[in-house]
Amino acid sequence: MTTLTNTRMYLAAVLLFVSSAMFAASADEPNSTLDIDAFRGQVVVVDFWASWCVPCRRSFPWLNSMHEKYADNGLVIIGVNVDKERADASGFLQEYPARFRISYDPEGRLAEQYGVEGMPSSFVIGRDGQLMNKHLGFKVRKQQEYEAAIVAALEENAG
Amino acid sequence: MERRVTLSLTEDAWIGRFQAMGSPCEVVCESPRRSDAAEMCELVADEAWRIEDKFSRYRDDNVVAQINRAADVTVELDDETADLVDFAATLYQLSDKRFDITSGVLRKAWIFDGSDRVPSQREIDTLLARVGWHRVSWQRPRLTLPTGMEIDLGGIGKEYAVDKAVARIRSAGGGPCLINFGGDLASTAMPCRRRCWKVGIEGKTPDSAERLVDLKEGALASSGDERRFLQKDGIRYSHILDPLTGWPVFEAPRSVTVAAASCTQAGMISTLAMLKGAGAEAFLEAEGVRAWCRRQARASNINIEIT
Amino acid sequence: MKRTILLFAVLFFASGCTSMGVQPWDRDILAKAEMQLTTDELEAATDDHIYFSKEASSGGRGFGGGGCGCN
């Protein structure tokens, strides 16, 4: 009988440990690093990037040009960085500056929430806050395709 | 004045508060992690206190005190101080000699406490003899101040501190923060948890009404201070002094608020506008900068949208 | 004996090692140059050639994979 109670005791200890860790992590932090509702009425492109992701170097100049081209008619671009170390992100930004907004998601909570399946991943969110388009990776030859998705979202019931 | 940063959590941002350069300072930090926010606020406060210690004219152990004590003796300046003096020299030219860091001594004659004690011309003339950047010998990095003269970097200090704090946050890879030193403020990056920063500027005096600012990126600085003035024979003497005449600038606006890429730039344009006196609005318009001039006593609630 | 193995298995999974692999955003280490399965192509080719000409077996390496997984 004693081994059975031992096992149960072990299991209880583990569960306690796991749950306490989760509780401590989220106690004193606002829920997420990005608040889409703040941009209701605008089209938001949420682009998940990291310093170690090679195609991200290609996507940043393009995202900058999209920001310049469409910021005035309501496009907001937010580059969500998933680097574990903040310094890696700022190193990348020195070399590939972003004129759009940069947010930080070191634990990947937001990435998980959006269901990121590969790096980089871009999500186009319409003025009504609904997801309208997403693309995985970044191919230079597909830039027109990505831009078309943004334009479609901008023109959607632009009123 | 005990130097401590208090950190508190509003519904979607951390706010760090501390005192520096005689003003209430605030850092609005979007980062979700308390540790990150604390680190950012420490960085900003550290920079503000560093610049205050180094350039405040109220201390007797910093480089400004050393310069002001060294009558007719050449002082070799460190790079940062030399940069600031170079900057002041450029402004001296740009403002037709009206922005003059040696004009601080005029304070001895003018005490703007709302009374009617206007100094006599003779008092002003004796002080004017000790004012004038052209009297100073400046070959970087060597500065020689004639006896009796003083320099005061107060006019640049606070806005410069805001910009240096922004630079430290960016190089530390900090996220979007809004740094506000008593109404002079700048954003380190466009916010991601809100459309733009919504910040009230307390203005220079406790009782002036709140001004609501929507700031996405860049900086905002104001100069002018409704409370500090003199009133005699129906004439209101503003606290902005013209270093060439020693008298207050005629018909200077009560305050000028300017938006620009950096806080230093915004601050200097607002100061130059104040020095234009009646011509402030025309100057601001000619410069094509986003600015707000206020001349009536009662502050109106202006919603300044800066994209 | 079987019970302790079961215990370890439960502990192993309870400790969060759910499915093998990482989330796409957790590939920072795997993307490092020194973590590629063949860090130096030239050195690998050199070794393969030396050992091919001195021993009766050869190669075997052959394929990439892992890495930053970006495309």
Add this chain to the structure above:
Amino acid sequence: MSHKENTSISTALAAATCSLLGTAFPASADAQEAGDWDFNTSILYYGEDNDRVKDYSVKAIARRMFVDDRSLSLGMTVDVLTGATPNGAIRQDVPQTFTRPSGSGFYTVPAGDLPLDDTFKDTRVALTANWQQPVGETSLVNVGGSVSKEYDYLHLGVNAKISRDFNQRNTTVSAGFAYSMDDLDPVGGAPTPLTPMLDVGDTSNRTGDQDKDVLDLVVGVTQVISRNLVVQANYSYSYSDGYLTDPYKVLSLVDGITGDTLLRSGPVPAEGGPSHQFLFESRPDDRSKHSLYTQAKYYMDGKVLDISYRYMTDDWEIDSHTLDLRYRWPLAGDHYIEPHVRYYTQTEAEFWRLSLDDSQPLPEYASADYRLGDFDATTLGLKYGWKTRNDHDMSIRLEWYQQSGDVPGGQIIGNQAGRDNYPDLDAIIAQFSYRF
């Protein structure tokens, strides 16, 4: 008040502020990294002891990235080989003389020495090309070719490989093949297997040039286990067909009792000829090999452990195990040190013979080549790498490779017992590489 000079104030002010704050608006760099070449170059010295084979080699791989991760790699290798290599005959207590492979000269080996053929000079030039291109979102295709030329050997090869990612790129399955056609033009012509080494000028047992082709099929899977652990397992099958024999290797024909190599019958002619009886080796004309290669890379805050194990077996009855360990240890300032240990062991080919017993019927196949024998090998190495001022990679590698084999008990005959029959090997590998 709004005359021209005014508007220049804020621009002049902006410039002055920038110089004060040292901030200029960061120009956006064009991140297209396509269009530039990366080079991986190295010079290598491989040297075996007591004047056996030396190899001085220059290698370079140039890679050009194209848009969207397509890339072209061009490789070039030049090897200059000198020195002597065991010719397969066993040591004798008397000097031995051999006809040179070209059939136009001879060389003599002192008594007691391991017979080495010192006519082994060669310059090898190899060129490779490889095109890599992503296909769809999750696949990658590699297509390549290789050509290499030695004075007696021409190799032409093509290869292709496709790899596809699954389960959010945590699993990569790859499959590929390589096919090569080689022409062998042995100096003096390929000798008919198991015929005797003839006198200088006698080419009666020489045939024309030969060829062989090799097909390699490889399938593999790479699996990411955790954030700092990735493993790989490859199965490869290799089928070679054609002339697999080494035209320059012989076996000593020995007396069944004494184990000593039989003297030649008749006097040595003026132009020279073999002092004893040696027969050219003979290998099967095909060989199929299976090998399983597994590798794991584990990252421990900065340090990287790289372990690989390979098992190989073939229908020549050779089984081999290879264990390779590297431990990369980063030092300050982008320097690193990487100790390397490799252990290899193989069993001898089923037709490996130390020598041929004259009293027994000749086997169908026989070879005394030490590379097909039963031996263990160890490599101990150390690599030191650093980054140059302009961020290029340099490294120096020094390794010691050592083989020691033994002859299967049953094959020792008579006087052979007292001798050191297996040609051990000690070699130094020194390589300097520069990547820019």
